[in-house]
Amino acid sequence: GESVGLHLPTLSVQEGDNSIINCAYSNSASDYFIWYKQESGKGPQFIIDIRSNMDKRQGQRVTVLLNKTVKHLSLQIAATQPGDSAVYFCAENMDTSGTYKYIFGTGTRLKVLA
Amino acid sequence: AAGVIQSPRHLIKEKRETATLKCYPIPRHDTVYWYQQGPGQDPQFLISFYEKMQSDKGSIPDRFSAQQFSDYHSELNMSSLELGDSALYFCASSPGQHNSPLHFGNGTRLTVT
Numbered sequence: 001g002e003s004v005g006l007h008l009p010t011l012s013v014q015e016g017d018n019s020i021i022n023c024a025y026s027n028s029a030s031d032y033f034i035w036y037k038q039e040s041g042k043g044p045q046f047i048i049d050i051r052s053n054m055d056k057r058q059g060q061r062v063t064v065l066l067n068k069t070v071k072h073l074s075l076q077i078a079a080t081q082p083g084d085s086a087v088y089f090c091a092e093n094m095d096t097s098g099t100y101k102y103i104f105g106t107g108t109r110l111k112v113l114a
Numbered sequence: 115a116a117g118v119i120q121s122p123r124h125l126i127k128e129k130r131e132t133a134t135l136k137c138y139p140i141p142r143h144d145t146v147y148w149y150q151q152g153p154g155q156d157p158q159f160l161i162s163f164y165e166k167m168q169s170d171k172g173s174i175p176d177r178f179s180a181q182q183f184s185d186y187h188s189e190l191n192m193s194s195l196e197l198g199d200s201a202l203y204f205c206a207s208s209p210g211q212h213n214s215p216l217h218f219g220n221g222t223r224l225t226v227t
Contacts, residue, residue: 032213043218104156
């Protein structure tokens with residue numbers, strides 16, 4: 001079916017450590033993926049995206065890895081800071097009969113410990 | 115930079131009342147999406163519009179309707195409200211090109227009592 005899921009609902013990391021948030025997607029035809037960060041009371045905020053013709057993309061302190069073979073997506077945050085505490089969602093863009101929609105997975109709450 | 119504007123930020127309604135949520139997309143974005151997010155849940159796709167035409171439909175109840183106007187703003191109309199409709203409602207816009215990220219507003223928190 002159409003679903004994007006995450007393995008860990010809550011991730012606690014020490015400040016300064018690296019964080020890895022994982023996501024499994026089910027539709028092998030999806031060709032575009034996005035990571036969003038959502039802070040309390042706010043809308044999801046775009047972090048980084050990746051197209052299916054890539055397997056890695058780097059941003060500022062963040063890296064997204066895409067493994068199409070196992071339909072797995074991960075977000076790596078380097079030197080995690082208190083401001084990184086939020087819920088993180090992955091989303092896949094899939095073609096549904098000629099139109100595209102974005103399907104979100106269950107979020108992972110990242111807690112940064114001082 | 116201009117962002118997606120949603121109004122109102124908070125709305126309290128009673129059961130069986132109606133509600134209208136408004137969304138003003140980023141300038142030059144012609145595609146609008148509506149999502150519903152319950153507490154601790156991921157955003158659930160409701161409906162989308164491209165160039166003022168409905169482009170896709172998700173898990174939107176028949177009691178809800180939406181449209182996109184000539185200035186590209188969109189409204190989500192909700193009737194016969196139920197307690198279970200209490201949620202955050204997000205609007206997102208994109209330039210309508212495939213492989214473009216959605217840009218979200220800060221949502222409308224609807225509480226049905």
